[in-house]
Amino acid sequence: MQNVDEDTITQIVLARHANAADGRLRQIMTNLVQHLHSFARDVELTEEEWFKGIQFLADVGHITDDKRQEFILLSDTLGLSMLVTALNNRKPKGCTESTVFGPFFVEDAPEYKNGDNVANGAKGESCFVSGKVTGLDGKAVADARIEVWQADSDGFYDVQYEGLAGSQGRGMLRSQADGTFHFRSITAESYPIPHDGPVGRMLQALGRHPWRPAHLHFMIEAPGYERLITHVFRSGDEYLNSDAVFGVRSSLIVDWDHHEAGQAPDGSESATPFSSLDFTFVLNRLNANAAAGAATSKVVSATA
Amino acid sequence: MQNVDEDTITQIVLARHANAADGRLRQIMTNLVQHLHSFARDVELTEEEWFKGIQFLADVGHITDDKRQEFILLSDTLGLSMLVTALNNRKPKGCTESTVFGPFFVEDAPEYKNGDNVANGAKGESCFVSGKVTGLDGKAVADARIEVWQADSDGFYDVQYEGLAGSQGRGMLRSQADGTFHFRSITAESYPIPHDGPVGRMLQALGRHPWRPAHLHFMIEAPGYERLITHVFRSGDEYLNSDAVFGVRSSLIVDWDHHEAGQAPDGSESATPFSSLDFTFVLNRLNANAAAGAATSKVVSATA
Numbered sequence: 001m002q003n004v005d006e007d008t009i010t011q012i013v014l015a016r017h018a019n020a021a022d023g024r025l026r027q028i029m030t031n032l033v034q035h036l037h038s039f040a041r042d043v044e045l046t047e048e049e050w051f052k053g054i055q056f057l058a059d060v061g062h063i064t065d066d067k068r069q070e071f072i073l074l075s076d077t078l079g080l081s082m083l084v085t086a087l088n089n090r091k092p093k094g095c096t097e098s099t100v101f102g103p104f105f106v107e108d109a110p111e112y113k114n115g116d117n118v119a120n121g122a123k124g125e126s127c128f129v130s131g132k133v134t135g136l137d138g139k140a141v142a143d144a145r146i147e148v149w150q151a152d153s154d155g156f157y158d159v160q161y162e163g164l165a166g167s168q169g170r171g172m173l174r175s176q177a178d179g180t181f182h183f184r185s186i187t188a189e190s191y192p193i194p195h196d197g198p199v200g201r202m203l204q205a206l207g208r209h210p211w212r213p214a215h216l217h218f219m220i221e222a223p224g225y226e227r228l229i230t231h232v233f234r235s236g237d238e239y240l241n242s243d244a245v246f247g248v249r250s251s252l253i254v255d256w257d258h259h260e261a262g263q264a265p266d267g268s269e270s271a272t273p274f275s276s277l278d279f280t281f282v283l284n285r286l287n288a289n290a291a292a293g294a295a296t297s298k299v300v301s302a303t304a
Numbered sequence: 305m306q307n308v309d310e311d312t313i314t315q316i317v318l319a320r321h322a323n324a325a326d327g328r329l330r331q332i333m334t335n336l337v338q339h340l341h342s343f344a345r346d347v348e349l350t351e352e353e354w355f356k357g358i359q360f361l362a363d364v365g366h367i368t369d370d371k372r373q374e375f376i377l378l379s380d381t382l383g384l385s386m387l388v389t390a391l392n393n394r395k396p397k398g399c400t401e402s403t404v405f406g407p408f409f410v411e412d413a414p415e416y417k418n419g420d421n422v423a424n425g426a427k428g429e430s431c432f433v434s435g436k437v438t439g440l441d442g443k444a445v446a447d448a449r450i451e452v453w454q455a456d457s458d459g460f461y462d463v464q465y466e467g468l469a470g471s472q473g474r475g476m477l478r479s480q481a482d483g484t485f486h487f488r489s490i491t492a493e494s495y496p497i498p499h500d501g502p503v504g505r506m507l508q509a510l511g512r513h514p515w516r517p518a519h520l521h522f523m524i525e526a527p528g529y530e531r532l533i534t535h536v537f538r539s540g541d542e543y544l545n546s547d548a549v550f551g552v553r554s555s556l557i558v559d560w561d562h563h564e565a566g567q568a569p570d571g572s573e574s575a576t577p578f579s580s581l582d583f584t585f586v587l588n589r590l591n592a593n594a595a596a597g598a599a600t601s602k603v604v605s606a607t608a
Contacts, residue, residue: 009383033382036384085351087348205329
């Protein structure tokens with residue numbers, strides 16, 4: 001008869017998983033149970049604290065629906081999402097770094113042509129975005145699929161508005177023969193992540209703010225290259241050093257130039273002030289081993 | 305400008321908590337983030353696995369309501385609940401050991417007198433339960449408050465039945481002047497924990513069964529003593545060595561005697577076979593330091 005006590009329980013739990021058919025699942029659960037138990041032992045977790053944790057997780061679960069994924073927000077704010085992103089996207093120096101995917105990507109965003117305005121009615125000052133997609137060798141990558149999405153000047157993504165019919169501030173376009181692309185949108189601003197729920201209360205209790213520095217999201221795919229999921233951040237933003245989700249990598253910060261009313265980069269006349277930015281995305285070659293995995297991997301989307 | 309990468313992120317997250325007003329919260333979150341990040345690093349968690357984890361937690365949250373607490377079930381089946389119970393209930397040798405509280409306790413159970421039948425209509429063979437409450441010195445503890453709760457012969461607690469009016473198989477009574485108590489109930493049987501949800505799917509994937517060996521729950525309180533939350537298990541039960549929630553301690557196993565129809569321990573005639581069991585509960589003295597905390601601690605109940 002095995003006696004379960006504070007010294008024996010971890011090994012007893014792990015032994016119970018010996019029959020798991022999936023070796024990888026067994027490996028993950030073994031490590032998870034060890035860390036979970038070590039956590040409880042290290043801090044001598046009280047029964048009251050344990051129950052507060054249970055209640056917190058239940059609250060996170062209850063606010064989560066098909067529009068809001070509070071568990072991703074929790075993972076983001078504890079740095080786990082960014083760590084997983086970094087672990088899975090090691091690249092040669094010179095390639096554009098990846099950052100967190102975030103919960104606001106939507107499949108089947110509308111398709112645009114170069115020069116189009118993806119704002120589609122989103123609030124904000126005009127922004128003219130140009131860029132280029134290349135390989136590490138500097139060669140242009142033509143016909144890359146470029147998805148872009150961003151918040152409006154009030155800090156909300158289109159999916160956060162109840163009953164909005166179409167997409168705003170998001171779209172898909174393709175790089176041209178020379179690897180370049182350009183589109184018009186609105187100037188992204190810093191914004192707080194949703195903080196009216198349990199994750200917001202956690203941040204407050206930890207003395208943390210919920211703000212993210214201004215950024216545009218990009219997902220770029222091209223045959224023969226690793227998919228790149230990243231942001232472009234705005235230099236000078238006051239939250240660059242304290243992003244609530246730890247997504248800032250210094251290589252992703254670029255100047256967003258401010259312009260008075262007048263001629264815009266696309267040759268049109270802008271009656272109001274506008275901004276412009278330009279960024280080169282350097283894709284990593286897909287190697288033969290990784291190719292099989294990448295072809296079957298799906299984009300994970302919290303709002304899908 | 306701090307650069308967030310897989311090597312720096314943990315320290316960057318921890319530094320962000322330097323301003324937490326509550327030192328204990330800071331300690332807990334520091335340790336939790338370290339273990340969470342170590343877990344992801346140790347197993348090289350993939351983005352797909354991370355997302356499966358997020359979806360699993362969302363599923364656990366969505367099935368949780370005021371009747372069902374799947375997060376407690378998750379904690380129970382990973383051995384965390386039993387570990388926390390053990391860490392918080394270290395006692396001198398000779399005291400009755402604590403075990404998991406479980407999710408089926410209910411406040412304000414009906415009050416019974418010694419000799420009453422707490423089954424109150426619950427399905428099952430009769431069981432005559434007797435016991436004694438003492439201190440470590442062997443002295444009787446009179447007027448101890450004894451809460452008992454158990455599943456019926458189908459393996460369900462009263463709270464698991466939709467629309468059941470009163471309590472069944474649960475009640476509160478008090479020890480007599482000599483510390484003894486006795487009541488009638490039904491014979492508990494082994495039963496599976498709720499396994500039609502995400503935790504059940506997890507157990508299946510891990511090659512584990514959802515069964516718990518037969519047991520009665522007890523919570524015993526008396527002035528000057530630590531509250532005791534424990535089970536009494538039935539010797540010979542086939543699941544004693546593989547309790548789905550790791551709650552079995554060998555000191556809590558006792559013979560449940562089986563009797564043919566005839567005279568019952570309380571002097572009455574039983575027309576059907578019945579069982580009987582007897583257990584002595586040895587309470588630990590409350591020390592002066594612990595007294596203040598215990599007076600304010602609340603019982604945590606998932607069904608309250």
